[in-house]
Amino acid sequence: xxxxxxxxxxxxxxxxxxxxxxxxxxxxxxxxxxxxxxxxxxxxxxxxxxxxxxxxxxxxxxxxxxxxxxxxxxxxxxxxxxxxxxxxxxxxxxxxxxxxxxxxxxxxxxxxxxxxxxxxxxxxxxxxxxxxxxxxxxxxxxxxxxxxxxxxxxxxxxxxxxxxxxxxxxxxxxxxxxxxxxxxxxxxxxxxxxxxxxxxxxxxxxxxxxxxxxxxxxxxxxxxxxxxxxxxxxxxxxxxxxxxxxxxxxxxxxxxxxxxxxxxxxxxxxxxxxxxxxxxxxxxxxxxxxxxxxxxxxxxxxxxxxxxxxxxxxxxxxxxxxxxxxxxxxxxxxxxxxxxxxxxxxxxxxxxxxxxxxxxxxxxxxxxxxxxxxxxxxxxxxxxxxxxxxxxxxxxxxxxxxxxxxxxxxxxxxxxxxxxxxxxxxxxxxxxx
Amino acid sequence: xxxxxxxxxxxxxxxxxxxxxxxxxxxxxxxxxxxxxxxxxxxxxxxxxxxxxxxxxxxxxxxxxxxxxxxxxxxxxxxxxxxxxxxxxxxxxxxxxxxxxxxxxxxxxxxxxxxxxxxxxxxxxxxxxxxxxxxxxxxxxxxxxxxxxxxxxxxxxxxxxxxxxxxxxxxxxxxxxxxxxxxxxxxxxxxxxxxxxxxxxxxxxxxxxxxxxxxxxxxxxxxxxxxxxxxxxxxxxxxxxxxxxxxxxxxxxxxxxxxxxxxxxxxxxxxxxxxxxxxxxxxxxxxxxxxxxxxxxxxxxxxxxxxxxxxxxxxxxxxxxxxxxxxxxxxxxxxxxxxxxxxxxxxxxxxxxxxxxxxxxxxxxxxxxxxxxxxxxxxxxxxxxxxxxxxxxxxxxxxxxxxxxxxxxxxxxxxxxxxxxxxxxxxxxxxxxxxxxxxxxxxxxxxxxxxxxxxxxxxxx
Numbered sequence: 001x002x003x004x005x006x007x008x009x010x011x012x013x014x015x016x017x018x019x020x021x022x023x024x025x026x027x028x029x030x031x032x033x034x035x036x037x038x039x040x041x042x043x044x045x046x047x048x049x050x051x052x053x054x055x056x057x058x059x060x061x062x063x064x065x066x067x068x069x070x071x072x073x074x075x076x077x078x079x080x081x082x083x084x085x086x087x088x089x090x091x092x093x094x095x096x097x098x099x100x101x102x103x104x105x106x107x108x109x110x111x112x113x114x115x116x117x118x119x120x121x122x123x124x125x126x127x128x129x130x131x132x133x134x135x136x137x138x139x140x141x142x143x144x145x146x147x148x149x150x151x152x153x154x155x156x157x158x159x160x161x162x163x164x165x166x167x168x169x170x171x172x173x174x175x176x177x178x179x180x181x182x183x184x185x186x187x188x189x190x191x192x193x194x195x196x197x198x199x200x201x202x203x204x205x206x207x208x209x210x211x212x213x214x215x216x217x218x219x220x221x222x223x224x225x226x227x228x229x230x231x232x233x234x235x236x237x238x239x240x241x242x243x244x245x246x247x248x249x250x251x252x253x254x255x256x257x258x259x260x261x262x263x264x265x266x267x268x269x270x271x272x273x274x275x276x277x278x279x280x281x282x283x284x285x286x287x288x289x290x291x292x293x294x295x296x297x298x299x300x301x302x303x304x305x306x307x308x309x310x311x312x313x314x315x316x317x318x319x320x321x322x323x324x325x326x327x328x329x330x331x332x333x334x335x336x337x338x339x340x341x342x343x344x345x346x347x348x349x350x351x352x353x354x355x356x357x358x359x360x361x362x363x364x365x366x367x368x369x370x371x372x373x374x375x376x377x378x379x380x381x382x383x384x385x386x387x388x389x390x391x392x393x394x395x396x397x398x399x400x401x402x403x404x405x406x407x408x409x410x411x412x413x414x415x416x417x418x419x420x421x422x423x424x425x426x427x428x429x430x431x432x433x
Numbered sequence: 434x435x436x437x438x439x440x441x442x443x444x445x446x447x448x449x450x451x452x453x454x455x456x457x458x459x460x461x462x463x464x465x466x467x468x469x470x471x472x473x474x475x476x477x478x479x480x481x482x483x484x485x486x487x488x489x490x491x492x493x494x495x496x497x498x499x500x501x502x503x504x505x506x507x508x509x510x511x512x513x514x515x516x517x518x519x520x521x522x523x524x525x526x527x528x529x530x531x532x533x534x535x536x537x538x539x540x541x542x543x544x545x546x547x548x549x550x551x552x553x554x555x556x557x558x559x560x561x562x563x564x565x566x567x568x569x570x571x572x573x574x575x576x577x578x579x580x581x582x583x584x585x586x587x588x589x590x591x592x593x594x595x596x597x598x599x600x601x602x603x604x605x606x607x608x609x610x611x612x613x614x615x616x617x618x619x620x621x622x623x624x625x626x627x628x629x630x631x632x633x634x635x636x637x638x639x640x641x642x643x644x645x646x647x648x649x650x651x652x653x654x655x656x657x658x659x660x661x662x663x664x665x666x667x668x669x670x671x672x673x674x675x676x677x678x679x680x681x682x683x684x685x686x687x688x689x690x691x692x693x694x695x696x697x698x699x700x701x702x703x704x705x706x707x708x709x710x711x712x713x714x715x716x717x718x719x720x721x722x723x724x725x726x727x728x729x730x731x732x733x734x735x736x737x738x739x740x741x742x743x744x745x746x747x748x749x750x751x752x753x754x755x756x757x758x759x760x761x762x763x764x765x766x767x768x769x770x771x772x773x774x775x776x777x778x779x780x781x782x783x784x785x786x787x788x789x790x791x792x793x794x795x796x797x798x799x800x801x802x803x804x805x806x807x808x809x810x811x812x813x814x815x816x817x818x819x820x821x822x823x824x825x826x827x828x829x830x831x832x833x834x835x836x837x838x839x840x841x842x843x844x845x846x847x848x849x850x851x852x853x854x855x856x857x858x859x860x861x862x863x864x865x866x867x868x869x870x871x872x873x874x875x876x877x878x879x880x881x882x883x884x885x886x887x888x889x890x891x892x893x894x
Binding site (some may be wrong): 032035038039040041042043044045046047048049050051063064065066067068069070082083085086087088089090091093095120124138139140141143173175177180182183184185224251254255256257316320360361362363364365366367369371372373375390391393395429431433 | 467468470471472473474475476477478479480481483490491492493494495496497498499511515516518519522523525548549550553554571572574608615616617618661662663688689691692693695698774776809810811812813815816817819821822823840841842843845846847873890892
C-alpha cells in the first residue's frame with residue numbers, strides 16, 4: 001500500500017529544497033468499477049485503477065503546477081523539476097496564496113468499499129423495472145459505477161488532510177419510442193450509498209421516465225409570448241451554476257464585467273429566493289471538503305431572501321477582486337429550501353408558460369443573456385400541464401430571471417450533491433415557429 | 434515516449450482471440466493570461482495501460498496507471514475476469530467478431546514539447562499588442578492549450594499502431610461594452626494539428642487575427658438583436674461543420690442508432706437537399722491532411738473515410754467492429770478512446786459537409802431579408818437531430834447586402850428537416866478542430882463545412 005501522507009511530505013520537502021517558498025501536494029489513489037448498458041443490453045464491465053499527483057509551488061509569489069499519474073521516484077523528480085521551471089517562467093503576483101494552518105484531519109464519507117455483486121444485481125433490477133414499467137422507453141445508455149478514492153492534501157503551512165470516500169453513481173440516457181415516433185433523449189443521474197432501496201425509487205428517475213413517455217407526441221408553440229417557466233431541479237441547477245459563473249465568481253469579478261460586482265448586501269433576486277452552497281448538507285453523498293487553496297469548507301448562503309450574501313471566491317479571486325473569500329467554492333452542491341406549495345399547486349399558478357426538464361443552450365454572454373431550446377418540455381395552460389412541445393426556444397436574462405422568481409415546490413430532488421426544488425420564473429420569452 | 438513498447442506484449446495474450454492492449458500517454462500544457470496576469474501555468478501527464486477482452490458479445494476492460502510489462506499482464510487478467518463475469522451473467526451468446534486487417538502503422542516523428550516559458554513569452558507578446566491596439570476592450574484573456582495523445586496499440590487480430598495526435602491552440606477572449614455599458618464578448622481559436630513550436634513561430638503572425646477579432650467585437654458592440662422566428666440564413670462554414678458533427682454525425686453513430694436515434698429508419702432515404710453530401714474523413718480530405726488525422730483506431734482497424742450522406746441520401750453509419758456486423762457494414766476506424774483508462778467508443782474523426790459551387794458573395798446577394806451567421810461558441814444536438822447552436826457573431830442581410838452586426842443569439846432546427854431547405858452551398862470549406870466532442874469521454878475532432886443557405890429558427894428577445 002502506498003503511504004500517501006509520507007509521499008506528500010517527501011514531495012513538499014523536495015519542492016522546498018528546489019527553491020519553493022510554499023507548496024501544496026495532492027495525491028490520490030482511485031478505483032472504478034463500472035457496468036454499461038448500451039442499446040438496452042449489458043455491454044461492458046470496466047475496472048480502472050488510477051493515481052494522481054498534483055504539485056503546486058510558489059516562489060516570490062510566482063507559481064507553477066504539474067499533474068502526473070505516477071508515484072515513481074524518477075517521475076516525481078521530473079515533476080518537481082518541471083514545476084519549478086514553470087514557477088521561474090511566471091511573473092510575481094502577490095494576490096496568490098495558500099490556506100493558513102488548520103491542522104490535520106481524517107475524513108471518511110460516502111461508501112468507500114464497493115459491493116460489486118450487489119451493485120450489479122441492483123443495476124440488473126433497474127433495467128428490468130424500467131422495461132416492465134415504461135414499455136416505450138429505449139435505454140440508449142446506462143452507466144452505473146462505484147468510485148472509490150483515497151487522497152491526501154498537504155502543504156508547507158502544515159495542513160495535512162487524509163480523505164477516504166466512495167459512492168455508487170447511476171446515470172441513464174434514454175428516449176421514448178412508439179409507432180416510429182420518438183421523444184427527445186433525456187438523462188438522469190445521481191449518486192447514492194443505498195443499494196437496499198431499488199434504484200428506480202431514488203433520485204428523480206421514475207417521474208422523469210414517466211414524463212418522457214408522454215413526450216413522444218409534441219406540438220410546436222405558435223408565435224412568441226412572454227410567460228412563466230417552471231424548471232425541473234436538474235435544469236434549474238444548470239442555470240443557477242451558469243448564473244454563478246457569470247455574476248458571482250472568477251474572471252467576471254476580477255475584470256469587473258459581473259453585473260453583481262457591486263451588489264454585495266443588495267437584492268439580486270426576489271425576496272423569496274434563497275440559494276446555498278452546501279457541500280456538508282445531510283443529503284450530500286460526496287462532499288467538497290477542501291477548497292483549491294487548502295481551506296476546509298463550510299456551508300454558506302450565496303443569496304438569502306433575495307440578498308447577495310457572498311461571492312464564490314478563493315484566495316486569488318478574493319485578493320484580486322477585493323471581495324471576501326467564501327467558505328467554499330462548491331458550485332456543484334446547490335441547495336434551495338423547499339417551497340410553500342406542491343408542484344401541482346405551482347403549476348396551477350401558471351396561466352400560460354412552460355414546464356422545462358432540459359435546456360439546450362449555449363453559455364450566456366457575461367451580461368447573462370441566454371437563449372436556447374426547451375427540450376423534454378410541456379406547455380402549461382390555465383394551470384395545467386398540456387401538450388409536450390417541440391422546436392420551442394426560451395430566452396431571457398439570468399439576472400432578470402432571478403428577480404422574477406415566483407416560487408418553488410415542496411418536492412425537492414436529491415442527486416447526491418444538490419437538493420433543489422422545481423422553481424417558477426416569470427417574464428421569459430417563449431417562441432416557436 | 435512509448436517507442437520502446439512498440440514490439441512488446443504480443444506474447445501476453447495467451448491465445449485470447451479478441452483482445453487489445455493499449456499503452457497511452459496524454460499530455461496537456463496550458464497557460465492563461467487574464468488582464469495580463471498569469472492565472473494558470475499548468476502541465477499534466479496521464480499515462481497507463483489498458484486491456485479489453487470481448488467474449489460472447491460483451492466486453493471486459495481494465496486499466497492501470499503503470500506502463501510496465503507486469504501491468505500488461507495484470508490488466509489483461511482483470512479484463513478477462515470482467516468479461517467472464519458479465520458473459521456469465523447475461524449470456525448474450527454472440528459469435529466472435531471478424532478480425533481487422535493484420536498490419537502495423539507507426540508514426541516516426543515525435544511532436545515537440547516546449548517548456549511553459551515558451552507559451553508564456555509568446556502570449557505576453559500578443560497581450561502587449563492587444564493592450565496597445567485594442568483600447569476599447571474592458572476584458573481580455575489569452576489561453577494557450579496544447580495536448581497530445583500518444584498511443585501504442587497491440588492487437589492480436591488487427592493492426593498494431595504507434596500514433597501521436599498533437600494539437601496546440603491560442604484562444605483569444607475579448608470583451609467590450611455596448612454604448613449602454615453592457616459587456617459583449619467574442620473569441621477566436623488559432624492553431625491546429627501539431628505542436629507549439631511547429632505552429633507558433635512569431636507573435637507577429639497572430640497580430641492580424643487580433644485586429645480581425647477586435648474589429649468584429651467593436652461591430653458587435655453596436656449590434657442588434659435578430660427577430661425571432663423562421664428565417665432565411667446563410668450558415669457560415671464553422672457552423673455548417675458544427676451541424677455536420679452535432680446534428681448529423683452523432684445521429685449516425687451506430688451505437689446511438691441502436692439506442693433509438695432518428696437515423697435508424699432513414700438509411701437509404703432522403704434526409705437532405707441533393708446539394709448536401711457529408712463525409713467523416715479519416716486522415717486526409719480534399720487532397721490535404723485532415724485537421725486531426727486518424728490512421729488506425731483503438732480496435733486496430735485501419736481508418737478510412739466514412740461516407741454518411743451522398744447527394745441528400747443517408748448512405749452509412751459510423752461503426753465499431755461490433756456494430757458493423759450488426760448493420761452489415763464495414764468498420765472504418767471510428768472506435769476511439771480518450772484517456773488511458775477509457776474503452777474505445779464510436780467517435781467521429783473529421784466530419785464535413787462537402788463544398789458546392791456557389792460563391793459566398795452571390796449567396797449573400799440572393800437574400801432579401803435574413804442573416805449571415807459566422808461564429809459559434811457552442812452547440813448541442815440530440816439523437817432526434819434537433820440542434821441548438823449559440824451564435825456569437827453574425828450580420829443582418831437586407832436586400833442582398835450585409836447590414837448591422839448581431840448580438841448573441843441562438844439558432845435551432847431539426848437536422849434532417851433543415852438540411853432539406855439548403856438551396857445554395859458555397860465552394861469553400863472552413864475547418865475547425867479546437868474543441869472536444871463529448872460522449873462519455875471527451876475526444877478531439879475536426880469539423881468543417883461550406884456556407885449553406887437555408888431556413889433556420891432564430892432565437893431572439
